[in-house]
Amino acid sequence: MAGVQTAVALRENGYGGPVTLIGAEPHQPYDRPPLSKAVLLGTGDSPAFDIDFAGLSVELRLGLEVTGLRPGARELDTPAGPVPYDVLVLATGAEPIALPGAEGAPGVHLLRTLDDAERLRPVLERRSEIVVVGAGWIGAEFATAARAAGCAVTVVEAADLPFAGVLPPEAAAPMADWYAESGAALLTRARVAGVGPGEVVLADGRRLPADAVVVGIGARPATGWLTGSGIALGPDGSVTADDRLRTSLPEVYAVGDVASFPSARxxxxxxxxxxxxxxxxxxxxxxxxxxxxxQVYDPVPYFWSEQFGRFVQYAGHHAAADTLVRRGDPAEAAWSVVWLRDGILVALLAVGRPRDLAQGRKLIEAKARLDPERAADASVALRKAVL
Structure with a gap:
């Protein structure tokens, strides 16, 4: 997405010079959200972007891995030889974290690429017994698809609740019930000690039958290839871009999952x-x-997830919030949570309440101050809770 949209945006902004888009995968550039949904289940159209790259005069070099960056020569290293650049945009995204000790083991899968999804589709078609490691966004979406395909699913999570480190317990606790409702088993405070033929062994000695294991324990920026390039990286491995997404090297930018940026907001x-x-x-x-x-980059972060028959949306960043306000009963199909800091709306989680999300996103942009009592009344439109 990040690389493709950069090429498209350059043309939309009137850039007339040559544009080359390099991708390590051999496939036509594609969208990732369908991988954990339609592609897994074999429904829907191809996830390839409906973009006329030739018509935009964008050269695609697919199946070509970039192995290094030499800024002095303004060249990229590839197995096909050096590729020169005048301006470079890093859009290498993130790579999934492998399960320690199980890298490359038979029957152990990651879900990040189209090839990953294609390898997993026949596993679902066989209605296999599947163990999912990690109850984050990918784990929940895969478990949803696997249950829809009729598979037996057990999700193993090391933390007390799903989405640990992403959502506070007050917001995540109701989501734990979704697994049992779907027919999936959720084992929390459980760690994987090893993966053997047809089973997963937990640290407490329990053995879980597993025709396949799907690992969703997080991702890290794909920046290993930048070693020695002079590009400044943060402790999380991300490219430390500035507020215009420029890197520490001249004429080199970074965008998408690979880059962190300073948010004044x-x-x-x-x-x-x-x-x-x-x-x-x-x-x-x-x-x-x-x-x-x-033009400065300081968006209100936004994401969504479809899991267990629910549409989950989140906008903002709640880390520094001092007040959490519930809207609606989490036992019901639709509810929301809003986070305030000094009375100002900074983040919102909406489950089956798209209107809350749409209004909340605008209110976060506007740094609106809310009345907590009115915000807690789910029958009151969120915009009417503004002070």
Whole structure:
């Protein structure tokens, strides 16, 4: 998404020079959200972007891995030889974290690429017994698809609740019940000790039958290939871009999952591994490249997930919030949570309440101050809770 949208945005902004899009995968550039849904279940159309790259005069070099960057020569190293550049945009995304000790083991899968999804589709078709390691977004979405396919699913999570480290317990606790409702088993406070033929062994000695194991324990920015390049990286491995998504090297930008950026809105550096960030960031990068240098990147982060028959949406960043307000009963099909800081709306989680999300996103942009009592009344439109 990030690389494709950068190329498109450059043309939309009137850039007339040559544009080359390099991708390590051999496939036509594709969208990732369908991988954990339609592609897994063999429904829907191809996830390939409906973009006329030839018509945009964008050269695609697919199946070509970039192995290094030499800024002095302004060249990229590839198995096909060096590729020169005048301006470079890093959009290498993130790579999934493998389960320690199980890398490459038979029957152990990750879900990040189209090939990953294609390998997993026949596993679902066989209605296998599947163990999912990690109850985060990928784990929940895969478990949803696997249950829809009729598989027996057990999800193993080391933390007390799903989405640990992503959502506070007050917001995550109701989501734990969704697994049992779908027929999946959720084992929390459980750690994997090993993976053997047809089973997963937990640290407490329990053995779980497993025709396949799907690992969803997080992702890290794909920046290993930048070693020795001089590109500044953060402790999380992300490219430390500035507020215009420029890197520490001249004429080199970074966008999408690979880059962190300073947010004046939230007073900290953010690393956002979600689709909307890969859609929005390229507009800022393209503006910089064509000379519109006053455009700063400081969006309200947004993402969504479809899991267990629910549409979950989140906007903002709640880390520094001091007040959590519930809207509706989490036992019901639709509810929301809003986070305030000094009375100002900074984040919102909406489950089956798209109107809350739409209004909340605008209110976060506007730094609106809310009346907590009115905000807690789910029958009151969120915009009417503004002070």
């Amino acid at each position: 939230y007073g900290e550096r953010l690393l956002v591994h979600h689709w909307d960030n890969a859609l929005q960031g390229p507009r800022t990068v393209a503006a910089q490249i064509v000379g519109e240098s006053d």
